[in-house]
Amino acid sequence: MSDSYIDLHCHPSLKPYGKSFKYKPPKQNRLNSGRKNSIWHYSPPNFLERQVNRLLTLTKFTQTDLTTLAKANCNIVVVSLYPFEKHFLKDKILGFKFISDALVNLAAGVSQKRIDNLRNHNSYFKDLVDEYDYYLQLNNMAQIIGGVTFTYRLVNSYTDIENNRNSSTPSRKIISLVNTIEGGHAFETGLHRKKNTADETTVLENIDTVKNWEHKPLFITLAHHFYNEICGHARSISIGLIKKQQNRGLNSDISDLGFKVIDKLLDNSQGKRILIDVKHMSRASRKTYYQLLETIYADENIPIIVSHGAINGKLSIEEQDTSDSKLSKQFNGADINFYDSEILRIAKSKGIFGLQLDERRIGSKRAIRNSRIYWPSKKRRYSNKSQLIWNQIQHVAELLDKNGLFCWETVAIGSDFDGIVNPIKGLWTAENIADIKPFLVEKAENYLKGNSLNLQAQNQISALEIIDRLLFTNANIFLKRNFK
Numbered sequence: 001m002s003d004s005y006i007d008l009h010c011h012p013s014l015k016p017y018g019k020s021f022k023y024k025p026p027k028q029n030r031l032n033s034g035r036k037n038s039i040w041h042y043s044p045p046n047f048l049e050r051q052v053n054r055l056l057t058l059t060k061f062t063q064t065d066l067t068t069l070a071k072a073n074c075n076i077v078v079v080s081l082y083p084f085e086k087h088f089l090k091d092k093i094l095g096f097k098f099i100s101d102a103l104v105n106l107a108a109g110v111s112q113k114r115i116d117n118l119r120n121h122n123s124y125f126k127d128l129v130d131e132y133d134y135y136l137q138l139n140n141m142a143q144i145i146g147g148v149t150f151t152y153r154l155v156n157s158y159t160d161i162e163n164n165r166n167s168s169t170p171s172r173k174i175i176s177l178v179n180t181i182e183g184g185h186a187f188e189t190g191l192h193r194k195k196n197t198a199d200e201t202t203v204l205e206n207i208d209t210v211k212n213w214e215h216k217p218l219f220i221t222l223a224h225h226f227y228n229e230i231c232g233h234a235r236s237i238s239i240g241l242i243k244k245q246q247n248r249g250l251n252s253d254i255s256d257l258g259f260k261v262i263d264k265l266l267d268n269s270q271g272k273r274i275l276i277d278v279k280h281m282s283r284a285s286r287k288t289y290y291q292l293l294e295t296i297y298a299d300e301n302i303p304i305i306v307s308h309g310a311i312n313g314k315l316s317i318e319e320q321d322t323s324d325s326k327l328s329k330q331f332n333g334a335d336i337n338f339y340d341s342e343i344l345r346i347a348k349s350k351g352i353f354g355l356q357l358d359e360r361r362i363g364s365k366r367a368i369r370n371s372r373i374y375w376p377s378k379k380r381r382y383s384n385k386s387q388l389i390w391n392q393i394q395h396v397a398e399l400l401d402k403n404g405l406f407c408w409e410t411v412a413i414g415s416d417f418d419g420i421v422n423p424i425k426g427l428w429t430a431e432n433i434a435d436i437k438p439f440l441v442e443k444a445e446n447y448l449k450g451n452s453l454n455l456q457a458q459n460q461i462s463a464l465e466i467i468d469r470l471l472f473t474n475a476n477i478f479l480k481r482n483f484k
Helices: 014-022 047-056 066-071 097-108 112-120 124-137 158-167 200-211 240-246 256-266 283-294 340-348 365-371 378-402 430-454 463-482
Strands: 007-010 076-081 143-145 148-154 172-182 219-221 275-277 305-309 352-355 411-413
Touching (some): 014 112, 066 172, 066 430, 283 340, 305 340, 352 378, 378 411, 411 463
16 A cells, blocks of 8 residues: 555544534444444535634534544544543533533534533543444444545454555455544543542443453553643633633643553563553653653663644743744644653653644744645645745754764654644645645755755755655654554
């Protein structure tokens, strides 16, 4: 099979699993792709949906349903299980619960029945298990798309990925799905927004259960939008009506329970380690986690993972208001994005940085404004929007080159498609990655014309290889090295 791109973080099940609550029985993954509760349901954005997204940043269409991934020739996908957090809904807004329900439903594109389920259930872990089961229901079952027979298979190792690639033919293709989790609350923490409720024994037992799944997660994004009693989180919500819901635990450090959770996840005594993704962690908890890697785990070569992130252009967690980058004004300076010192740590650990294709994260307000076009032109749009992505690649490359490292092997794609994202305009779904690739190659070529000789010899590679590394090679090498 030819290579398309590898996505390190996306949510193919979030919308169809959410829609499945409308049907009886609920939580069923239908093979009939015409049903909205099928993970194969294909719903690309129409003209009206694109305009709604431009105006309101709402993404009601599907971006990484399995049919879209098949059409995009995406053969390896790192999927994220996400027990939707109840605290989007907990409080009344302006005296009415239905307002917060409507906001979340509009943003996530699930269903009112799913919202009702979120309000009433009392177990994130059960929700996690149910979403995992949703994938298992159609695992290795055939779907015909454009005359080609496709299946998806949850995989347990890079060897499985290789076997699937070798078994695929032009008429029968296999999409390999690598399992991950977003949010430590999945282990049954953070159920109450205003007080701690987690039971340590239950949490650690749930981690053991997940470690013994048939398809063990490769990594977990430890924090997410709300305090989970494990570690502090970074500000991620800007909607005024919901923003204050996020305040408890914001910017706090790793808790006593958190240290035990990390130790349990990273325990590799039975070869079942689950790696940790530092996206969404607060500055304080990230800093403490790095210290753990440098002390307790100093001899274990644990890679640092950012599954879906962006650069903020600042020097370090300690020097969070300082930048020496000529591109600094192009970046969103929020602390949910990552500092130069962290990028160096990721590179030195042989980790990976998945670039999030979300306009709220990938550029400053000025950069986003400058990337807009006001007259319909697909070519102009892709040229402008590819600059937002290239700015991130260039900054990382110059930082790593300056520090004597191979500078093109750290960044990959972690789109966060089908999460609650505001996609880069024109990059609506997985199918549009192929559309923007030639514009990224052009950006790389233009950069190399004026700067190639300023780079170390090892970093003077071709523009096409740079972009192939971004889209496929870097993530592939990371999986080959770490997915055992």
